[in-house]
Amino acid sequence: MAARRGRGSAARRRRKARWKSAVTGGGVLLVLLVTFWSTVWPYVTAAVFLGGTGATGWWLWRTDRLVRGRDRRWRQEEEVKAGHRTLAEVDAMTGTEFEELVASLCRRDGCTEVRRVGGSHDNGADVVGRLPDGRAMVIQCKRYAPSSTIASRELRDLLGAKVHFRADVAVFVTTTRFSRPSENFAVEHGILAVHRDHLGLWNNGASLLSLSGVNGQGQGDTRHRARWKQAYGK
Template sequence: MAGRGRGRGAAARRRRVARLRAVAVGGGLVLVLLVVFWSVVWPYLTAAMLLGGVAAAGWWLWRTDRFLRGRDRMWRHEEAVKAGHRTLAEVDAMTGTEFEELVAGLCRRDGCTDVRRVGGANDNGADVVGRLPDGRSMVIQCKRYAPTSTIASRELRDLLGAKVHFDADLAVFVTTTRFSRPSENFALRHGILAVHRDHLGLWNNGTSLLSLSAVNGQGQGDSRHRARWKQA
């Protein structure tokens, strides 16, 4: 057994030596050919080296540009959050129109386009309209109610009608209070993004509107949590 093991080890060493010799011979042959045909080869080698250098420099510049642009976008977003930040107490003290303007400003901050406030006597159930960063159209209903109030299902039905009227891809309901359980279920069933008070706080503090869709229908807590929340 020991003899067979030593034999296999010797064979492996011989194979490694043979491979090294083959590599050395191949490298030497390439070197000889380069020397012999240098006058023919050198322009191509020089061009390849230049192209490689240009490609490397271009890649580095592209990476640097992406990094700087990313840092600039992040800085601009942070500054926009700071400039537009309001405490929920300040939001509670706003008029309905001021609240609609705040929501429109948050949409613009997140990269939404064609954002405009349309709230008024004949708003057809919409307060803000625009386009999401991905190009989809949206319609938003804003309700600045007291924190102790509750959004009923009928108000979300009105928003669903506005979605049809404006032929929007996404309907969003933003409020300073909470949704009743039936209205929350209605929103989830019909694809309405329901932004209650807690989610409004997240949005106001820098979270993007679209990211709130991942927690739609969540975050209002149980009855004890809501009781404490109403007292705050």
């Protein structure tokens, strides 16, 4: 017992001595600063400025890393969801849900300022935003039954929306196919026509811009269309 009390007293004395040394050192430093302030103030000011700048830079770097990390995780989660989402599930969506899906796929691909504008006064557009390269885009979404066909007049409406929104790129996304005249119209007027098969590729991880390389293709030959009609009843 006496030994423990002795050790406790020794520890308290050491802490008291350290505290006294710290106070003494701080006092001496303060006296030196006051005495020689006219000489050292530029150095003190520079040290404070550099320290503040360094702390601010570190905070910005850390914040940027956190934001980028959250964005990367979100994109990975979206890719996983897309890999598990079937076109049958897309067919069961409402029109608004389909527009939200298209908007989320655009964000996944790095598009910015993406927002859904579909509604009764949408001026022919459902989703607007900017491609990763900065070009403005306008998108028309049509969640039709797979047995339906997109007519040329619907693509003409999209051209009007492109002018209204001053967009650089027009995209038409549908859960069905384009008629041959409407497909030709899209290619002729620079509209990216995303039909059901291309939507499946986009949904499963292909980027929107990569589909531009196969625009006007992928709907198959006569035998493919015959099988399509057999599968979907038209």
